[in-house]
Amino acid sequence: xxxxxxxxxxxxxxxxxxxxxxxxxxxxxxxxxxxxxxxxxxxxxxxxxxxxxxxxxxxxxxxxxxxxxxxxxxxxxxxxxxxxxxxxxxxxxxxxxxxxxxxxxxxxxxxxxxx
Amino acid sequence: xxxxxxxxxxxxxxxxxxxxxxxxxxxxxxxxxxxxxxxxxxxxxxxxxxxxxxxxxxxxxxxxxxxxxxxxxxxxxxxxxxxxxxxxxxxxxxxxxxxxxxxxxxxxxx
Numbered sequence: 001x002x003x004x005x006x007x008x009x010x011x012x013x014x015x016x017x018x019x020x021x022x023x024x025x026x027x028x029x030x031x032x033x034x035x036x037x038x039x040x041x042x043x044x045x046x047x048x049x050x051x052x053x054x055x056x057x058x059x060x061x062x063x064x065x066x067x068x069x070x071x072x073x074x075x076x077x078x079x080x081x082x083x084x085x086x087x088x089x090x091x092x093x094x095x096x097x098x099x100x101x102x103x104x105x106x107x108x109x110x111x112x113x114x115x
Numbered sequence: 116x117x118x119x120x121x122x123x124x125x126x127x128x129x130x131x132x133x134x135x136x137x138x139x140x141x142x143x144x145x146x147x148x149x150x151x152x153x154x155x156x157x158x159x160x161x162x163x164x165x166x167x168x169x170x171x172x173x174x175x176x177x178x179x180x181x182x183x184x185x186x187x188x189x190x191x192x193x194x195x196x197x198x199x200x201x202x203x204x205x206x207x208x209x210x211x212x213x214x215x216x217x218x219x220x221x222x223x224x225x
Contacts, residue, residue, distance in 0.1 A: 002158070031211070043159070043215040056212075090158050094211055102211035106158030 003027040006091050006107035013081065014115050021076040021110045023091030032074040033092040033104065034066060043090065049074060050096060081114045088112075119203045119216060126222040133190040135219055137203030140184040147206045148179060149213070150188045152199040159202065159215075162188065193223045 004025045013019050025032065034046040048056035049068040063085075065077040074091055090109045094102035120138040127133040139148060149164040163170055163177045165186070170177045176189040190197055202218040 002160070004158075042217055043213075045212065045214070048212070088156070092158070096211075098211065103161045103164070104159075104211070104213060105161065108158050109156075111156075 002105045002107065004091060004093055004105050004107035006089075006110050008110060009108065010111045010113075012113045012115060013078070015081060015083070017081075018077070018079040020078065021089055021091075021112075023074040023076075023093075023107055025072055025074075025091075025093040025105070027093055027105060029093040029105075030071050030096045031094045031102065032068060032071070033094075034074065034076055035090040035092065035106075037088040037090060037109070038084075039087070046076075050098070078112075081112075083114050086112055086114045119205055121201075121203055121216065121219040123217065124220040124222065126224055127193050129195060129223050129225050130192055133193040133197065133221055133223070135188040135190075135201050135203075135221060136185065137188070138185045139203070139205050142183050142205055145207070148177065148183075148186050149204045149206050150175070150177065150201060151204065151213075151215075152197075152201045153218070154196075154199040162201075164206075190221075193221075195223050195225065197221065198223045 007022045031050045033048050035043045037043045045058050046060045047066045052068050063080050067075040088109045091107045092104040094104045147164050147166050150162040151159040153159045163175050165177045179186045200218040200220050
């Protein structure tokens, strides 16, 4: 148990569906991250939030819409996805987004399949 | 951020030490070396990090060469549960952004 909980663990959706991924951290951290891990590819950073403000968007398509209502919760809203968006989506948190000593703690991920 | 180079895979026998190498020849003075691992279908797990001194914790030891151009992660007594992909990452002094590469797949055999 890392203190970072992601739900759901598995999700199957059609290309016209709208769904949301949820991440919650119980570590008192102020920075939260979304990563994507496609099959046989390295993890790719998607978004970074620091003290509820988005500080990084790594050229992610607009069909992925993040939301960070408070420092403990992070959502990824999905709509009109493509089959190539099927991947493991990982959430992480760290004390804050500044400096190199921030250890990131990861959730177990949501395995998304887009049909 | 400096890039890292790791062999694609290695194996070791259960109970023996696993020494995982990493090259980071372009590392700059304020960049840290971090190691994470990812067991199949789980999220990455932090192992250890260091700047220039060797570090040890309950999971592993990190040996950084004096010129800081390479490092070795040592798992002193590997178990089957240590089978995973291990990522060596150089982190900038300006932020805590992690850039993952392909890592090294460690297979621990009985």
